[in-house]
Amino acid sequence: GDSVTQMEGPVTLSEEAFLTINCTYTATGYPSLFWYVQYPGEGLQLLLKATKADDKGSNKGFEATYRKETTSFHLEKGSVQVSDSAVYFCAPRLEQTGANNLFFGTGTRLTVIP
Amino acid sequence: NAGVTQTPKFQVLKTGQSMTLQCAQDMNHNSMYWYRQDPGMGLRLIYYSASEGTTDKGEVPNGYNVSRLNKREFSLRLESAAPSQTSVYFCASSGQGTGNTIYFGEGSWLTVV
Numbered sequence: 001g002d003s004v005t006q007m008e009g010p011v012t013l014s015e016e017a018f019l020t021i022n023c024t025y026t027a028t029g030y031p032s033l034f035w036y037v038q039y040p041g042e043g044l045q046l047l048l049k050a051t052k053a054d055d056k057g058s059n060k061g062f063e064a065t066y067r068k069e070t071t072s073f074h075l076e077k078g079s080v081q082v083s084d085s086a087v088y089f090c091a092p093r094l095e096q097t098g099a100n101n102l103f104f105g106t107g108t109r110l111t112v113i114p
Numbered sequence: 115n116a117g118v119t120q121t122p123k124f125q126v127l128k129t130g131q132s133m134t135l136q137c138a139q140d141m142n143h144n145s146m147y148w149y150r151q152d153p154g155m156g157l158r159l160i161y162y163s164a165s166e167g168t169t170d171k172g173e174v175p176n177g178y179n180v181s182r183l184n185k186r187e188f189s190l191r192l193e194s195a196a197p198s199q200t201s202v203y204f205c206a207s208s209g210q211g212t213g214n215t216i217y218f219g220e221g222s223w224l225t226v227v
Contacts (some may be wrong), residue, residue, distance in 0.1 A: 002133060032213045043118075043204055043218035044157075051213040089157070095212050102147075102208075106156035 002027045002058045006090045013080055013112050021075040023064075023090030025062030031092040033057075033066050033073040038087045038107070047075075047088070082111045116140050120219035127195045127226045135190040135222050137205030145208045146188035147172075147216070149181060149200040157204070161210040163188055182214070193224045 007022040017087060025031065032051040036044040048057030053068035062077045087107045094101040120137045127133055139146065148160040159172030165214040169180050177199060181193045188207075192199055205219040 030212075034214075034215070041221075043220045044206075044216075045218065046215045049213070049215065091216075093212050093216075095216075101212065104157045106154075 002092070002094060002103060004090055004092055004103050004105045007108055008106070009108040009110065010088075011108060011110045013110070015082055015112055015114050016079045017112075019075070019077040019080045019084075019110065021088055021090075021110070022072070023074055023105060024070070024072045025090075025092045025103075026071065027094055028091055029095040030068075031094045033064070034091040035062070035064055035073070035075050035090055036089040036104075038089065040086070044089060080110070082097060082112045082114055085110055085112050118205055118217050118219040120203075120222055122222060123178045123220065124223045125225070127192075127224065129196060129213055129226060131195050132191065132193050133195065133224075134192075135203055135205070135224075136187070137207075137219060139185045139217070140186065141207060141208040141217065142185070143207040143217075144185070144210050145204060146182065147206040147208075148178075148188070148190045149204045149206065150174065150190045151204060151221075152201050160190065160203075192224075195224075200224060 004025045034049045035047040037047040038044045048059040050057040050066035056065045064075045087109045091106040118139045144165045147162045149157045163169045163182040166185045168216045208214045208216045
């Protein structure tokens, strides 16, 4: 069935380190792909998205590329900051309408230390 | 920009009590969702509503009921609260297209003692 596998955390990095959080999915059809971020005590908010193969989503220095051939959407940032400490969720959204078509990964907690 | 508004933000209940979590969105979205978030469990879907007048069970519906009152509002009711329902609850909404973003409320912290 449809599912998403996200790199388990927690991840602890020093400021200015490079970040990769892996995400792969299995899905029928052609999903759109999202990364959401949750800061402490808040709800989830969109970080970036890509809606077709080879699209690159980007925001706040984060990037992810829709790789249809490997069914992946890995999140990267070249130089993390303390303010990036949060939980990150990968979420494919499938094509079917009229039903629940959104799947969340389990979340990856990132802590950035000065 | 109100977006998705849910109330209350914090609530303590005794076992067996009932309560309703309210949610409203002002983005004219068809789809609305209720999730719970527990430590180490990620987000789990309780109920969703693909459009006004329809509701469907998600992954963990037991112990909950929902009402899609109109296009704007989607409430979640705990009829007889149990300690296992201690959690953070999130309401969300979106347009129905696959590329549409899901918008979340700020969360409701519920403790059942």
